[in-house]
Amino acid sequence: MGRYVIRRLLQAIPVLLGATLLIFAIVFALPGDPIRALAGEKPPSPQVVEVLREQYHLNDPLLLQYWYYISGVLFRGDFGTTFQNVPVGDLMKATFPTTLQLALTALMIQAVIGVGLGLWAALRRGKAEDTMILASTLILISVPTLVSGFVLQLLLGVKLGLFPIAGTSEGWYSFLLPGFVLAGGSIAYLTRLTRTSLVETLRSDYIRTAVAKGMNRRRVVGRHGLRNALIPLVTFLGADLGNLMGGAVITERIFNINGVGSLLIRGVYERQQPIVVGVVTALVLVYILANLVVDLMYAVLDPRIRYE
């Protein structure tokens, strides 16, 4: 088991290295001069462009530039700097915890609401509640974050004053509303997934056996039904953590949260290779770890699955 984890982590190393080179090359291939683009619509003075291009090795070939970058990361733990001389390591340190907090809040919200609603719908299959839940998830899934974000911000934040409007100055409380907005689509998806998975499990032979043995309904559904139905849900939640972290751009913008998504977008837009490579590599790492945790969770949920 320990050996399995170590093997998985070792496998991650070439993946991460390959990812950095690939992303570095992609950003390199973007058209236009990043230093000129920085200056916006007024032309920067030619001497400024010249000095900065030199300073950030922009005149060197791709592989040499990559070597400057990756040797810094590997040997000095230095993730490079932006063209404004801000260490990328500092930017990542500032944004990752914030976005992780947002993503975990969203994950909790979607797990509680999604699984709860799905459970309810499955137990009331075919009845009015079931239809209602399915219909409302359809609405939830079709409202884009941009709309739900602004509407909820205006309604619950500005008009009713229930939640902070924007920013993260009130700790966990400030993440509730953005977390809910971010979770929106996933809640709907998770509800449907839970419902289908549970309905299917409840039809199986061992459930019928358990009921026939006279076991009480709560125990049949909770212990025998839900636990087995959880496997696809855990897979979904694990993969979703990565999505929530890298894909929270719109939510972060609406709620003025200084997060990974906004940092990444800025990096791409300004062609700041160190930002893009650093952030994407860290996101790849998040995906790898989340997948590992998901795989280990399988073993917890289903004793038949073993890793050696």
Added chain:
Amino acid sequence: MRVTKGAQIVAGAALLALAVAACGGGASTGSSGAGSGETPVRMEVGEPQHALVPGLTAESEGAEILAAIYDPLVNYNENKQADPNVAESVSTTDNKVWTIKLKQGYTWHDGTKLTAQDYVNAWNWVARKSSAADATGFMAKIDGYADLNPEGEGTMETVKEMKGLKVVDDTTFTVTLASPFSQFGLMLGYTAFYPMHPKSWEADGKLTAAAQEQPIGMGLFKLDKAYKKGTDQTIDLTVYDKFTGTKPKNWTKLQFKLYTSSETAYNDLQGEQLDIHDSIPATQLSSAKSALGERYHDDPDSAVGYIGVPLAYNKDYQNADVRKAISMAIDRKTISEVVFSGSRSPADDFISPVVDGYRQGACGEACTYNPTAAKELYTKAGGPAKIELGYNADGGHKEWIEATANNLRQNLGVEVEAKPFEKFASILESLQNKEYSGLFRMAWSYDYPSPENYLRPIFGKIAIANGSNYGGYDNPEFDKLVDQGDQAATADESVKFYQQADDVLLKDLPYIPVYFYRTNWGHSTKIKNVSLNLLKQVNWAAVEKA
């Protein structure tokens, strides 16, 4: 079962680690700013492009913050003229040698006396090639600037000081310009001309880390703590108690809140979580008028929007009548009022209404919507059958460019293609590489409030290689008139020459002026007496808490 237990522990530990990491982050990012009990006056800004260094700042957001930390040599009054501020006097007899005397009593935030040397040091640093300072262009008119910026890649300056800057005594210095420039006094209120604290540099001439993160200023406000760019979401300041100028009556704490979306900032303003918002988005303008009432303001802004003409790249547009016909076919009123929801006003001059020298309606017939006359003129002048209209897709220009394209299509009966480019710089690259030779959108906001700034940097011959003359317009008569304005003995006289140069442009229409920008801003009920100066910066000393 052994495996299951192990997996449980690992999975549990992993989740715990994630949760702990998240909590730790929450504490560090949750900075609410002001330590004392006073609620600060809070203003919206975008993230500054650079560290808080005057010479590195050539954009509005950083300039807004620096304006609180520093006090300019001159202020601009309601008549659009410069009044001495930190300077006691700014004088010249020949527009070439300028003497600047400082007022007594100004100190840096650490108590050190402000001296003339602090200005000279700062300006020399900004001018040096090795500093790669964004605002370096502001120093280009000073004698000796060229010595600090040797040509050739990798060649750095050997001379460290401009010969045009001379300290006379502790509070006096002289500036000699390379050639006479009557508008130099008007430039001095700008960010690039702030002084810098004597301890801002390491022994090797590089800026210290402290000078970049927590500069010691000499203005109304002092930074509470170092500003970490990209990490901090607020910048907190407190009134400097030894400041000799006017201080706010009943408050001492100021906070800049960094936003990425002006819509979000507007919601915060409505919820009274923000006190001043100076870029209310166009989509919210109609609701802002009713929601904010008297707290909503609509001021002219320095920026002008044009349709650029690639005179040097495309023969089709070389007949001035073709350009005039295109200009007359554009419905400026509808574009300003409908497409921009009133956040623009129709342009009727090359010089913006915010500076001295603007003449209402100067553009006359050429800027007046007249489809019939436009069509007639266009046909007579033999305009091209197909017009391309390039714009950068990153700045919200699509709507008005499409509207303009429709105008031209309908009124001139030609084929029009609105062509998106990734960034503004990509349009320029394509023009220079001769891959694109159509019309292009263009805008200009001033660097200093002088009519000259709307002329030479965009249309002068020198600006083709070294400036923003992207169309390649070249007219010796125009250049001569601007020169005369630069050398005129009095302010009034120079404005007259600039207006004559403007007349040349209005006749030639090297670019087609379409609209003037407006600044749409508002404030909360918690403060009153809020006003913006000519540079669109808040007059903090006048602001009162309600």
